[in-house]
Amino acid sequence: MSYEAIIGIETHVELTTDSKMFCGCPADFGAPPNTNVCPVCLGLPGALPVVNARAVEYAMRIGLGLNCKVAGHSVFARKNYFYPDMPKNYQISQYDEPLCVNGHLDIEAGEGTHRVGITRVHMEEDTGKSTHVGEGGRIQGATYSLIDFNRAGVPLMEIVSEPDLRSAEQARAFVSELRGVVLRLGVSDAKLEEGSMRFDGNVSLRPAGTEAFGTKVEVKNMNSMRSLQRALDYEIERQASLLEAGDPVIQETRHWDEDAGVTSGMRSKEEAFDYRYFPEPDLVPVAVDDAWRDRVAGSLPELPSEARSRYVQQGLDPAAAAVLSRELDYGAVFEEAVGAGGDPRTVGNWLTGEVTALLRRTGSELSESSLNGGALAELSSMVADGRLSASAAKEVLAGVAAGEGTPVEVAERRDLIQVSDAGSLEPVVAEVLGAHPEALDKLRNGDDKVIGFLIGQVMRATGGKADPATVTSLIRKRVG
Amino acid sequence: MTDLADLGVTDAAAGLRKGEFTSVELLEAVHRRAAVTEAELHAYLTIDREGAARGAVAADAAFKAGSDFGPLHGIPVALKDNMVTRGLETTCSSKILSGYLPPYDGTAVSRLKSGGSIILGKTNLDEFAMGSSTENSGYGPTRNPWDPERVPGGSSGGSAAAVAVGSAVAAFGSDTGGSIRQPAALCGIVGMKPTYGLVSRYGLIAFASSLDQIGPLTRSVEDAVAALEVVGGHDPCDSTSYPGPVPDYRSGLESGVSGLRVGVVAELNGGGIEPAVQAAVDATIEQLEGAGATVVPVSLPSVEYALSAYYLIAPAECSANLARFDGVRYGLRRLGENVEEMMSNTRADGFGPEVIRRILLGTYALSAGYYDAFYGQAQRVRSLIISDFAAAYEVADVLVSPTSPTTAFSLGARTQDPLSMYMSDVCTIPSNMSGDPAISIPIGLDDAGLPIGFQIMAPALGEPVLFRVAAEVERLAAFDSRAGLASSEVS
Amino acid sequence: MPVDIDIAKVARLARLALNEQELELYRVQCETVLEHAALVQALPTEGVAPTSHPLPLTNAFRDDVVTDCLDREEVLAQAPDRDGDYFLVPRILDEP
């Protein structure tokens, strides 16, 4: 029988504030080990946390960007569990009174728009980083571990979705849309490889057409969009075959092994689920009044979905519009080019086609290349007025990207400019027709095939630089 | 000539400014006193001779240069060893922090230093401030200067004994359920718990965060005022610190009590109180009436449940506060085959029985399925206690009771029965639950020659009226804080 | 109200390695205290809001400003075990 997958995603995003969530240590990435630490984020005896106001504001931006209700009164709690890279052995987090609740995010997933509920967005703190020594850095079989507390206390937002996703592909679409929102809000660099954006999946199956949810399994350690999709697909398959065989699905947390391509159960610690939450007595509640909320709401930038529909109206196909709305740097160059008079559709296709391919080949960033909006606008107008053929334009694109100069310079140096003014083509056409009277007769007698031959002759005579469109119209004029 | 070690803050401060003696001389007198008394009393865990000497020299130099850093400038003070001091061993009387050198000063400590006072050292306490006798110290008990066979009370027993015997001019402690007031009462000195949030908790090693408060132990009410003036006031490093301006503590010290309404709390007087203690308290209440106060009976019905609620809230908070002592970043480590074993061995070995007991209690009270019946209900009871107090302060300006149901008890008398030990705090716990200020004033001795403490409670930020009444009680009782101290100790 | 505690589970949650005799002693003592503490359940509290904090404050914030960090050597000097610039711990059995 066939099963329906029920998937919810829990996302953690590190904020790009200057200082940590509860202390003044720098929150930036990549400092030497154990240098961004103080009594508070090291959990030294006697130290106390104080909330970073900007982190609250950023959390509100995320909540509002996800159409959430911002709570007028929210509180921090202690989530108690022992782990060596968590200095206090409790995490300051939000529990029963989070900052933002009841939102939603619309994603483009194949068959049109799909709305995914956002249960909550709450504030918490990150932990330090453990490096496992021995056995190739794996936790299993390591002999000891080294701890760096630089990340401990970095502001972390937890974004919990409703179980509204029905496939790994949808889950991937949701996560990349969410990433786009966070990037446009300017609250996180959302770098999966640096762990500033991480996600866990909750997967259960139920027979297609039934209502009751099946047993839920949590999947962890998915470090890229691709591994998210692979891991969830694998887990859906695994559960399906269990159910097929009549075996029960056990509620557990499973770990995705990227290399092996499988999820495996983690040592189950029943008491690990007893976090003994209680209100954090070292902090006071966060009270957000309408004025504050409205000020933050008023400061929100255009979100990916809004940008996407604007791009589609400008003539872009949905796929290209989606990419430009998610990838900040591409979106910016696109806006710049269109602002400078470039044709939206042409520029959009270049950016999501040749440019993307080009940069992937050279392994460079758009920001690093000399492909700015001005250049793309210039290039697009050269195609529009016939000075460049579509294929020549792509060659010029590569030249500009390689830093050979402006589109015009590159086109001239590579001798790609088309002759498209009738005046200079007129004599050539006359000469070619004079040289091929029989072809001219056939054409006059309605044999249209020969026109291709005649155009070819003109192209040869001009060394391929004549604009075919102009040549065609000149020939037809003479045939009368 | 009087031994300088017998001077309180106010007299010492005056003498220093008159040039009658230097801070160095004052410190030497205190050190001489400690040399005589420490062997028997063990009030201190650490005495920082060099640091104190440097401080005294600097304080004298500043006076000479014409500077005056305030009421504790040049005054040698002792700190309970749960107050974090940079580079000076801070153990909380726990083996788990043996040898720990903090890399920072707590806010109260840095205010004392910038206020020119001299840090004598760190005083003994019940491990992590959990106890009422200072017998739960990982480094041996402190004894009561009035009778070395008895306890000084706790948990700030070291600070109380040092001030009582003159091995400190003043001291600081922390009060979570009576840990300043009860030892002050048992040692015959003044002990004061300020309004919650008036003194920063930054750098106070937490026991129960919503109840802990730093306060002074001194030889007089005016000394307590001076001490509070130095350490009190808003601190941006403590989110729970009171953001408003500090009250004027001194304004009423000379005003007397005529026209004030003194509420006698039915639930905290009489029942369960030693007759001698209650008799002394009743006598003081009569004196207050004679001095022009109106005495009114008040009732705090839910206070009957305060002790029960306290023994859910305090252990719950401590179970999380003490989780950080895991052998990873500082303090003791016991080996283990993996990190979980290392942590479990370290904690079982490093914590004493009372601390382990409270961690277990709190862990259970917060665990799934019990939270609402225990911790949640205790917090609702706390709300009821607060509204009972609010109602009482409608009809009374201050409330009074004994500080402790008994005078100092013998060493070992209650160590085998936790509940009987917990009962020592029945009169003091309510003000911690409500966050209100309270003070203990010595009013006399029982037949065994042991000090009796009188507790005064006031509404939040009611320190001015609290000190006003306290000063009057002090005048009326005319208690000689030095009387009866074994003469061998007071050489 | 009689209370019975799965003391071994509680000790494990609290990371306290206690032997059988210790567990039994603490179980008895904790149950005695909890039975007294359970008196709070006698007090009717419907509609009473819990107090987690004596001072009714809100929004105690700090500006997002970087302040000085501790000196690494002063910090690591207190570590029971270290390897270079890191804190060293015995092997960790599992992810959190």
Ligand SMILES: [Mg+2]
């Ligand atoms: Mg989380």
Ligand SMILES: [Zn+2]
């Ligand atoms: Zn920090």
